[in-house]
Amino acid sequence: MSLNKDGLNKKISIAVIRRLPRYYRYLADLLRMDITRISSKELSQRMGITASQIRQDLNCFGGFGQQGYGYNVELLYREIGNILGVSDRFTTIIIGAGNMGQALANYENFEKRGFTLIGIFDINPQIIGKKIRNVEIKHMNEMDDFCRDNHVDIAILTVPYQNIPEVAKKVASLGIKGLWNFSAMDLKLSYDDIIIENVHLSDSLMVLGYKLNERRKAEETKKAEEARKSEEVREAGEAKKAE
Amino acid sequence: MSLNKDGLNKKISIAVIRRLPRYYRYLADLLRMDITRISSKELSQRMGITASQIRQDLNCFGGFGQQGYGYNVELLYREIGNILGVSDRFTTIIIGAGNMGQALANYENFEKRGFTLIGIFDINPQIIGKKIRNVEIKHMNEMDDFCRDNHVDIAILTVPYQNIPEVAKKVASLGIKGLWNFSAMDLKLSYDDIIIENVHLSDSLMVLGYKLNERRKAEETKKAEEARKSEEVREAGEAKKAE
DNA sequence: TAGATTGTTAATCGATTAACAATC
DNA sequence: TAGATTGTTAATCGATTAACAATC
Numbered sequence: 001m002s003l004n005k006d007g008l009n010k011k012i013s014i015a016v017i018r019r020l021p022r023y024y025r026y027l028a029d030l031l032r033m034d035i036t037r038i039s040s041k042e043l044s045q046r047m048g049i050t051a052s053q054i055r056q057d058l059n060c061f062g063g064f065g066q067q068g069y070g071y072n073v074e075l076l077y078r079e080i081g082n083i084l085g086v087s088d089r090f091t092t093i094i095i096g097a098g099n100m101g102q103a104l105a106n107y108e109n110f111e112k113r114g115f116t117l118i119g120i121f122d123i124n125p126q127i128i129g130k131k132i133r134n135v136e137i138k139h140m141n142e143m144d145d146f147c148r149d150n151h152v153d154i155a156i157l158t159v160p161y162q163n164i165p166e167v168a169k170k171v172a173s174l175g176i177k178g179l180w181n182f183s184a185m186d187l188k189l190s191y192d193d194i195i196i197e198n199v200h201l202s203d204s205l206m207v208l209g210y211k212l213n214e215r216r217k218a219e220e221t222k223k224a225e226e227a228r229k230s231e232e233v234r235e236a237g238e239a240k241k242a243e
Numbered sequence: 244m245s246l247n248k249d250g251l252n253k254k255i256s257i258a259v260i261r262r263l264p265r266y267y268r269y270l271a272d273l274l275r276m277d278i279t280r281i282s283s284k285e286l287s288q289r290m291g292i293t294a295s296q297i298r299q300d301l302n303c304f305g306g307f308g309q310q311g312y313g314y315n316v317e318l319l320y321r322e323i324g325n326i327l328g329v330s331d332r333f334t335t336i337i338i339g340a341g342n343m344g345q346a347l348a349n350y351e352n353f354e355k356r357g358f359t360l361i362g363i364f365d366i367n368p369q370i371i372g373k374k375i376r377n378v379e380i381k382h383m384n385e386m387d388d389f390c391r392d393n394h395v396d397i398a399i400l401t402v403p404y405q406n407i408p409e410v411a412k413k414v415a416s417l418g419i420k421g422l423w424n425f426s427a428m429d430l431k432l433s434y435d436d437i438i439i440e441n442v443h444l445s446d447s448l449m450v451l452g453y454k455l456n457e458r459r460k461a462e463e464t465k466k467a468e469e470a471r472k473s474e475e476v477r478e479a480g481e482a483k484k485a486e
Numbered sequence: 487t488a489g490a491t492t493g494t495t496a497a498t499c500g501a502t503t504a505a506c507a508a509t510c
Numbered sequence: 511t512a513g514a515t516t517g518t519t520a521a522t523c524g525a526t527t528a529a530c531a532a533t534c
Contacts, residue, residue: 107444
């Protein structure tokens with residue numbers, strides 16, 4: 001539970017939390033454009049949400065704005081960064097250095113957002129020893145020692161479907177508290193002090209497929225409707241002629 | 244808009260749609276375990292949601308179950324697959340064959356879910372000509388011709404931040420209707436017949452960071468509370484002694 | 487038939503939006 | 511001071527959950 005501005009425990013809804021990184025990105029864009037202040041109204045137009053929602057969201061954490069002025073972009077950026085723990089530096093390891101694991105290891109944005117990659121593990125001898133952004137891929141059986149010697153906050157799991165239960169159990173036993181799971185299997189662990197974010201890329205792609213189909217269907221319906229109407233007009237014309 | 248079971252246009256909420264791929268995955272798991280029937284109650288326990296929600300969700304599309312019996316797993320799996328258009332086969336191209344692009348190109352799950360990769364494009368001469376799962380990486384300037392010769396439903400964008408506006412415009416001009424955007428920039432296009440899914444991996448990671456911090460804070464508060472209490476007990480003991 | 491479980495309506499809950507007094 | 515815009519309360523909207531009659 002987070003302390004809100006009155007120092008009271010107030011549970012902040014997950015819907016609000018999930019919007020914070022998006023605010024953070026938009027504010028970074030504004031900074032890049034040298035925009036120093038912004039009103040909830042203008043931000044709402046850029047982001048495609050209501051100004052009300054922005055003010056409501058931000059006020060879960062404190063009054064970051066100023067009446068008649070709006071919000072100072074840099075201050076707000078820093079505040080949201082603090083809420084998200086960007087400056088807290090989380091240490092991460094990647095387990096599974098296949099395509100996805102390597103892609104994530106190369107993703108420099110994570111560094112900027114407070115996540116430091118300190119280890120990569122796999123079992124494939126062909127890639128062990130290879131370095132990605134100065135981090136060497138090690139064999140899985142070195143992971144125990146590594147985690148004893150280094151504090152690890154988050155394990156990023158990009159191992160195949162069938163290996164997930166075993167790897168998750170191992171990771172839990174090593175005292176790692178955060179799991180970012182890219183495996184196709186939803187991960188649930190009975191240890192209630194472990195926090196898991198499951199990522200299912202293909203879910204998002206399937207939603208896109210659904211929307212495309214809906215659009216296509218709507219267009220077909222529209223076309224059929226138009227065809228029907230023009231047919232009506234034609235028939236009416238013929239009927240008139242026949243009179 | 245989807246036709247519901249009464250043949251009426253009923254707008255189905257995006258919240259429901261976004262849960263469908265998850266149902267689909269769980270049903271695939273059940274099939275793999277040779278489970279042929281399931282009740283909303285049992286499925287709810289597996290998935291960690293309410294049985295009410297499952298029945299409510301499924302009934303947006305039709306009565307797939309049977310009173311007293313539950314749902315036939317295979318039938319339900321197929322029905323949800325149809326709703327999501329799994330059998331409709333969407334053709335896709337990947338633009339940007341960096342680490343993420345190549346990782347996605349190698350992701351065999353997409354094939355299973357109805358997405359066929361037919362092209363990969365990049366500008367890096369070092370990787371042009373390389374084949375991923377039998378699809379050759381071509382130069383971006385071949386994309387126009389390619390899209391004229393082949394119908395493309397979806398473009399998967401994994402190009403760097405600064406290139407996104409230009410690439411998106413190009414893609415729109417080629418008549419591609421679905422964009423799956425992995426760039427760090429939110430994509431919005433003014434063409435209202437183009438459908439976009441923005442994916443922001445680091446957003447999800449930041450939410451994980453937030454939750455870890457909350458957990459840590461809660462534990463610290465608890466510890467401080469316990470320390471305070473044991474201090475009270477000690478003081479009470481001393482006060483008694485002093486009497 | 488009795489038991490189980492759906493489909494569906496009604497009740498509840500929570501999230502979003504609107505409105506406006508406070509204030510810079 | 512006048513204008514702008516926040517912080518915050520109240521109203522609305524939509525999504526989730528509960529309940530139960532229908533029915534396999």
